[in-house]
Amino acid sequence: MSTQLASDAVARFLRGVAVVFLVVTIVFVLSRATGDPINYLAPIEATAEEIEGIKDRLGLNDPLVEQYGRFLADTVQLDFGKSFRAQRPAIEVVRERVLNTVLLGVVALVFAFAVGIPFGIIAAVRRGGGVDLISRLFALLGQAVPNFWLGLMLILFLAVNFDFLPTGGRVGVTSFILPGITLGSFPAAAVMRFTRSSMLDTLQQDYIRTARAKGLNERGVIAKHALRNSMLAVVTLLGLQVGGILAGSVVVETVFAWPGLGFLIIQSIRATDYPVVQAAVIMTSIWIVFVNFVVDVSYSFLDPRIRTGVN
Amino acid sequence: MAVDVPTLGEPVRRRRRFRVRSPKTLAVTVTFLIAFLILGTAGPSLTPDDPNALDLAGRLQPPVFDGGAWNHPLGTDDLGRDTLSRLIHGARVSLIAVGLIIPIATLIGSLLGLLAGWFGGWTSRIIMALVDLQLALPAILVAVFLAAIWGPSLTNVVIVLVFALWATWARIVRGETLSLREREFVIAARTIGANDLRIMLRHILPGLINSIVILATLNVATIVIAEAGLSFLGVGVAQDTISWGAMISQGRDLLNVAWWLVTVPGIAILTISLVINIFGDWLRDFLDPQLRNVR
Numbered sequence: 325m326s327t328q329l330a331s332d333a334v335a336r337f338l339r340g341v342a343v344v345f346l347v348v349t350i351v352f353v354l355s356r357a358t359g360d361p362i363n364y365l366a367p368i369e370a371t372a373e374e375i376e377g378i379k380d381r382l383g384l385n386d387p388l389v390e391q392y393g394r395f396l397a398d399t400v401q402l403d404f405g406k407s408f409r410a411q412r413p414a415i416e417v418v419r420e421r422v423l424n425t426v427l428l429g430v431v432a433l434v435f436a437f438a439v440g441i442p443f444g445i446i447a448a449v450r451r452g453g454g455v456d457l458i459s460r461l462f463a464l465l466g467q468a469v470p471n472f473w474l475g476l477m478l479i480l481f482l483a484v485n486f487d488f489l490p491t492g493g494r495v496g497v498t499s500f501i502l503p504g505i506t507l508g509s510f511p512a513a514a515v516m517r518f519t520r521s522s523m524l525d526t527l528q529q530d531y532i533r534t535a536r537a538k539g540l541n542e543r544g545v546i547a548k549h550a551l552r553n554s555m556l557a558v559v560t561l562l563g564l565q566v567g568g569i570l571a572g573s574v575v576v577e578t579v580f581a582w583p584g585l586g587f588l589i590i591q592s593i594r595a596t597d598y599p600v601v602q603a604a605v606i607m608t609s610i611w612i613v614f615v616n617f618v619v620d621v622s623y624s625f626l627d628p629r630i631r632t633g634v635n
Numbered sequence: 636m637a638v639d640v641p642t643l644g645e646p647v648r649r650r651r652r653f654r655v656r657s658p659k660t661l662a663v664t665v666t667f668l669i670a671f672l673i674l675g676t677a678g679p680s681l682t683p684d685d686p687n688a689l690d691l692a693g694r695l696q697p698p699v700f701d702g703g704a705w706n707h708p709l710g711t712d713d714l715g716r717d718t719l720s721r722l723i724h725g726a727r728v729s730l731i732a733v734g735l736i737i738p739i740a741t742l743i744g745s746l747l748g749l750l751a752g753w754f755g756g757w758t759s760r761i762i763m764a765l766v767d768l769q770l771a772l773p774a775i776l777v778a779v780f781l782a783a784i785w786g787p788s789l790t791n792v793v794i795v796l797v798f799a800l801w802a803t804w805a806r807i808v809r810g811e812t813l814s815l816r817e818r819e820f821v822i823a824a825r826t827i828g829a830n831d832l833r834i835m836l837r838h839i840l841p842g843l844i845n846s847i848v849i850l851a852t853l854n855v856a857t858i859v860i861a862e863a864g865l866s867f868l869g870v871g872v873a874q875d876t877i878s879w880g881a882m883i884s885q886g887r888d889l890l891n892v893a894w895w896l897v898t899v900p901g902i903a904i905l906t907i908s909l910v911i912n913i914f915g916d917w918l919r920d921f922l923d924p925q926l927r928n929v930r
Contacts, residue, residue: 339767346768355784364784468908470860472867473883473901480890480897571773575864579887589779590868601783605776612773 333621340613347609351602352395357388364598367408404603409592414599418585418607424494425577425584428507429569431500435508436515436565441558444519448527449546459516466513471572475506475579492581503580507572511565518561522554529553563619567612661917667910675730678723686724686877690715695893710895712886718899721877725900728878729907732792732862737851740797744804745847751805752812753835759809766802774799774861775868782870789872792862799861800854807846815839845922852915856908863904879904 355361366378378384383391398404404414447456483491483502490499526532527550535545574586581587585604592600674681690711697703698710698718709718751759778795785791815821816839824834865871866880874881879900886896 339764342764343768347772350772351780354780361784464909464912465905467912468856468860468905470863470867470880470901470904472864472880473897473904476883476887476890476897477901480894484891567770567773571775574775574779575868578868590870593779593783593870596783598783601779605780608776609772612770616770 329625332624336617336620340617343613344610348396348399348606349392351606352392355602356384356391356395364596368596399606402603404606405599407592407597407600409595409597409600414597414603415607417600418588418603421583421585421588424582425570425573425586428500428503428577428582428584429566429573431504432508432569432572433511433562433565435504436511437562439508440512440515441519444516444558445523445546445551447516447520448523451524456520459520463513463517466510471506471510472575472579474509475502475576478502478506479579494583499582503576503582506579507569507576510572511568514565515558515561519554519558522557523550526550526554560623563616563623566615566619570608570612660913664910664914664917667906668914671726671907671910672730674723675726678726682717682720682723684717684720686716686720688716690717695889697893698895698899701895709899710893712893712896713889718882718895721882722879722900722903724877725879725882726903728789728866728872728876729859729862731789732796733855733858735793736796736800736858737854739793740800740854741804741847741851743797744801745808745843747801748805748808749812749835749839749843752809753816753831753839755813762805762809766805769798769802775865778865778870779868787866787870787873789876792865792871795865796858796861800857803854804847804850807850808843811843811846812839815842849915849919849922852911852918855915856911859904859908859911863900 355364361384362375362379365382365384366375370378383394402415406412407414407417410417443455443459447453447459450456479491479502483489488498489502490496491502493499532545532549535549536542540549570586573582573584574589576582577584577586578590585608589601589604592598592604679686684707690707692715693707693711694715695713696707696711696715699705699708701710703710707717707719709722711717712721747762747765751762774795777798778791781791781795821834821838824838829837862871862878863880863883866876866878867884868880869884871880872878882900883897886893886900889896
């Protein structure tokens with residue numbers, strides 16, 4: 325059994341490596357084989373001599389295959405060149421921002437689950453009731469409201485009335501509130517819907533009827549029998565949300581000038597700081613692949629049913 | 636013999652009380668959609684003002700219901716440009732994005748899904764690996780990267796969103812093809828010697844049309860919202876193109892002075908997406924109740 329688990333993990337890992345390799349290759353093909361790469365590989369203000377220097381150093385006059393080999397070697401060593409703006413290795417600039425993005429993402433996820441699970445349960449238990457109606461209204465709106473606009477509306481309506489809420493940057497704990505809500509509200513809707521349907525499924529199982537039949541009160545049925553069994557499915561949702569949170573953070577961080585990776589990417593685009601953009605894009609996709617790998621493996625570890633369904 | 640029929644548990648209550656499916660809702664929805672189509676196509680020639688005309692005397696004029704005047708019903712921005720005219724011109728970009736992306740993504744996704752489902756084996760494995768790749772590379776990253784090397788443009792938006800969405804069709808179409816290929820009429824066609832192409836086009840494809848159309852409708856709102864988001868970040872359409880996302884981005888710094896610059900385009904996006912989604916839900920139930928849990 326455990327060898328099966330291990331070989332699954334290895335297979336998944338290799339697939340992850342293949343995906344990263346593909347991403348790096350796509351980045352290379354797009355950046356070197358279309359147009360004149362010197363347009364973005366050199367700072368705008370570079371002189372003709374500097375441009376020649378950069379061409380020499382990057383070997384832009386060499387055959388593409390050679391360039392590709394060098395590009396792969398550099399990427400493996402996490403060498404993405406120097407940031408034009410910061411005049412430091414791009415990977416350093418990226419690394420400094422990671423913690424802020426992770427913190428914001430964790431806050432958003434905690435918010436999503438703290439709101440989504442209770443409301444999902446109530447919506448399922450009191451099906452057709454007020455909470456159920458409101459939660460469905462939110463789900464419908466959630467698919468129609470752009471998250472950047474939601475953030476701006478929160479600033480407009482909340483930050484103006486509540487002075488203690490900062491509208492941008494990271495100045496203290498209160499800085500997490502608005503971006504956290506904005507980033508967490510879409511996953512919250514997803515968690516809510518998922519909890520609701522998972523609870524509804526569980527409530528129709530035979531063992532729930534048995535629990536009721538033996539005279540257990542409704543509270544006991546829901547808390548002990550229904551909730552625990554439906555939570556397993558909800559936990560699997562956690563992994564699915566990570567990619568969405570990372571993608572959403574680009575937008576939300578930009579709205580709130582949050583000093584994280586997403587805002588860095590947008591700032592670097594505006595400053596035409598190509599090495600940082602490239603480093604951030606490649607590193608982010610590596611993290612996403614890694615997180616998915618960890619999530620997959622831990623699920624198949626936790627739930628034997630997933631294990632058997634691997635292929 | 637009036638006997639109380641004992642019920643087991645609660646009676647099943649119809650729970651979609653508020654996702655209204657009445658003909659009235661449908662009529663309102665369709666009206667909105669037609670209005671959007673007209674504004675998006677013919678709108679620019681109907682607009683009261685040139686969307687780029689400056690009116691420095693009438694800068695930051697509020698909408699008419701907030702103390703403004705009828706010459707600019709939805710107010711003006713910091714250069715005195717008419718919000719309503721810009722809104723109508725912005726609809727065109729959304730419409731063009733939808734009009735380009737939906738057919739391309741539908742075609743690519745359905746074709747690859749069909750091939751993967753019909754042939755299985757390595758064809759399927761390679762196509763599904765591409766689906767995986769798309770999961771590891773969020774659209775926003777692709778958009779940022781393309782903007783960095785090519786500069787922002789509508790072409791980028793189309794490429795990015797086709798890349799992000801084709802897998803939706805591929806996944807569903809593959810699944811349905813897998814089940815269709817085991818059906819008697821397909822086996823019969825094979826028995827009388829029909830070739831792969833003929834079976835796929837004449838026997839399988841007709842069975843897939845409903846799902847393909849439903850997916851297309853459900854993705855329209857996604858595209859409208861995504862285009863706005865990318866343009867808001869400055870990695871969507873070119874800087875001088877009028878789009879709802881770009882309007883919100885420009886109005887952002889004036890949020891406390893001129894609330895309408897951010898609010899109005901946002902409400903436009905919200906309304907259109909909501910209307911399209913309600914229509915999509917209706918269409919899904921109408922064409923194929925089994926697909927109710929597509930997303």
